Amino acid sequence: MSYSITDLCVNCHACFDVCPNDAIYKASTQFMINKKTCTECEGDHDDAQCASICPIEGAILTPAGEAANPPGSLTGIPPMKMAEVMAEIQAR
Numbered sequence: 001m002s003y004s005i006t007d008l009c010v011n012c013h014a015c016f017d018v019c020p021n022d023a024i025y026k027a028s029t030q031f032m033i034n035k036k037t038c039t040e041c042e043g044d045h046d047d048a049q050c051a052s053i054c055p056i057e058g059a060i061l062t063p064a065g066e067a068a069n070p071p072g073s074l075t076g077i078p079p080m081k082m083a084e085v086m087a088e089i090q091a092r
């Protein structure tokens with residue numbers, strides 16, 4: 001099983017340097033994870049290093065397809081509040 005990167009990735013490069021298996025590579029538009037070499041960091045770390053360092057909510061998915069860092073988990077801003085603020089900003 002493998003973690004994966006979504007199109008929310010902003011190419012910050014952070015995950016590339018921390019993967020113990022060099023499973024992360026730069027594709028044409030964003031970083032990706034090689035499903036064959038990702039080990040979920042088992043045997044190397046207690047948690048997935050890519051997900052631990054990624055600064056973008058929703059950019060990395062667990063093998064189950066869920067956001068490793070779901071909305072609000074990094075910013076501390078509840079998703080509903082974020083939606084309200086974004087709507088307010090866009091209405092200006």
Ligand code: SF4
Binds near residue numbers: 003018
């Ligand atoms: S879960 Fe671990 S092994 Fe898999 S891509 Fe992320 S850092 Fe690399």
Ligand code: SF4
Binds near residue numbers: 008016031053
């Ligand atoms: S750490 Fe997150 S945002 Fe940065 S390159 Fe990796 S997946 Fe993309």
